[in-house]
Amino acid sequence: MSSSLYDRLGGMDAINQIACDIVDLHVANPLIGKRFVNADADALKRSVAAFLSSGSGGPDIYTGADMHTVHARMNIEADELLAVLDNVVAALKRNQIALPEIREVLFILYGMKEEVLRI
Numbered sequence: 001m002s003s004s005l006y007d008r009l010g011g012m013d014a015i016n017q018i019a020c021d022i023v024d025l026h027v028a029n030p031l032i033g034k035r036f037v038n039a040d041a042d043a044l045k046r047s048v049a050a051f052l053s054s055g056s057g058g059p060d061i062y063t064g065a066d067m068h069t070v071h072a073r074m075n076i077e078a079d080e081l082l083a084v085l086d087n088v089v090a091a092l093k094r095n096q097i098a099l100p101e102i103r104e105v106l107f108i109l110y111g112m113k114e115e116v117l118r119i
Ligand code: HEM
Pocket: 032, 035, 036, 038, 039, 040, 044, 047, 048, 051, 064, 065, 067, 070, 071, 076, 080, 081, 082, 084, 109, 110, 112, 113, 116
């Protein structure tokens, strides 16, 4: 695989749209939507886009707190993580991202589960 995941996701324009869709799906989700009632959705979209860029080899660098710090004291359960990952897959599909890239993103995010679950 020669090009970066960032390039294969379609660069910053595509990632901004994917981040936007992820946050919209989270807010609308019956299981996890309540977690986001006090969130600034626009700021969260920018932050998620920078996080995706950073993690896929892109130029936009995420400057927020690490995942453990961000999710500490939220007591997030496994079914909520599954809902988040389902939303990420739905957002990627909505933006015509192909299966190899979807798998790659999922693999990276799943690897962070210890940093967000039940902490
Ligand atoms: C691998 C899984 C996850 C990743 C990579 C992730 C990533 C992020 C990122 C990048 C932010 C923005 C942090 C900032 O700007 O300071 C964030 C915030 C947040 N995440 Fe997660 N997250 C994950 C799982 C979850 C799960 C399962 C939940 C529970 C439903 C959740 C709930 C939240 C909430 C409530 C916020 C704060 C929103 C706000 O008030 O601004 N996250 N997450």
